[in-house]
Amino acid sequence: MDTMRERFASVTSRLLDEDPRLAVVLAEIGADGFRRAAERHPDRVVNVGIREQLLVGVGGGLALAGLRPVLHTFASFLVERPFEQVKLDFGHQGVGGVLVSAGASYDWPAGGFTHMAPGDVALLDTLDGWTVHVPGHPDEAETLLRHAYAAGDEKVYVRLSAQTNARPRSVTGEGFLTVRRGLPGAPVVIAVGPLLDGVLAATEGLDATVLYAATVRPFDGPALRAAVADAPSADVVLVEPYLAGTSTAAAGDALADVPHRVLGLGTARAELRRYGTIDEHLAAHGLDPRSLRTRITAFAGRVTAAAG
Incomplete structure (x- = not known):
């Protein structure tokens, strides 16, 4: 079985071919999974390097230009480090996008506390209007990612994890x-x-x-x-x-x-x-x-x- 991150890369790469409004912004992490997509769509797959604040700023700018930006890196670098940019470039500017994280609370223990983000959802709770998906299986991740990409101009956080349940459930993106x-x-x-x-x-x-x-x-x-x-x-x-x-x-x-x-x-x-x-x-x-x-x-x- 593939991982949630692998499913994210494959599904998003396919949707980039189908949806001209979709754009992906990376900060080195995860770039290998989008190498072929970047060759096909160099204007809509952007790697800003190890610059997490810029990652969010570019995403907000793409949203202002009418695109549906998808931002990806470790949760600690996506929510915690550039939190001011998340608050201002999306919330204050009134635009939407999809933040897709990896690493979760302790998915890579050897990376130490810098790569752990147990407080990410609580931090987003201080902002208004964010939808938060926490899939428990790669199949659920695909369903919820597709739901997030199609969600108009809403602000969505998809929290991917290395931990999975044995089988997927029939999630819809709404409710328990x-x-x-x-x-x-x-x-x-x-x-x-x-x-x-x-x-x-x-x-x-x-x-x-x-x-x-x-x-x-x-x-x-x-x-x-x-x-x-x-x-x-x-x-x-x-x-x-x-x-x-x-x-x-x-x-x-x-x-x-x-x-x-x-x-x-x-x-x-x-x-x-x-x-x-x-x-x-x-x-x-x-x-x-x-x-x-x-x-x-x-x-x-x-x-x-x-x-x-």
Whole structure:
């Protein structure tokens, strides 16, 4: 199976042939995947070199010229380093584009903290109007990328990851999917992107409803409300592959008139200073199935063995 980044390069290269409005801006990273596309479309595949602020500025300029820009590099260089340009060149100027990141929270541990961006989604939450997709499988990445490219002039962030679920889900670019339904009043666990398989393993045999979120912004409040509709109060656990608590406020807003408790699980703020592996970082943040089961059952005292 190809990776999400490989799928991104192949799908986007094909769409460059089909859509004269599409343009790709790179900052060295990922340039090999677009070499042939750059030969065919030298005016719409631009490599600015290791200049991340310029990467975003050029993207904003292409958007002002009427193109649909696609910007790609590591998340830490795409959202964190040039954040002022993202805020001004897209938000303030009122134009749209698609930011496609790699690296996620700890996809390349040997790269150190400079190549990790656990706070990227939380940072974009400080800006208005961004759609955020977090695919959990390369097939989902393709669907969500196509959805993002066709989204008129909207501002879209697609967060690619080396971590994947075993199989894709039928994502549409909007809303949450119900992948497991508990009894009325059962706790609701929202699994984001590549953490779905771990959540399903962690909740196996428990009475819990599991919602899957491959699109996290806008936050699907109606789906969460529907999942707790039969309960006098709600216990909600958010399991996100980035900074813990990133979506707790959104969940709380959705349940503003419902008695509820929300537990946000994700990466911790403390920096892990040993390289290790992705799986070791997953476990260290308490996001492996065993840790998730312990944390979910400790929080939601009503979790019991599933009926039948």
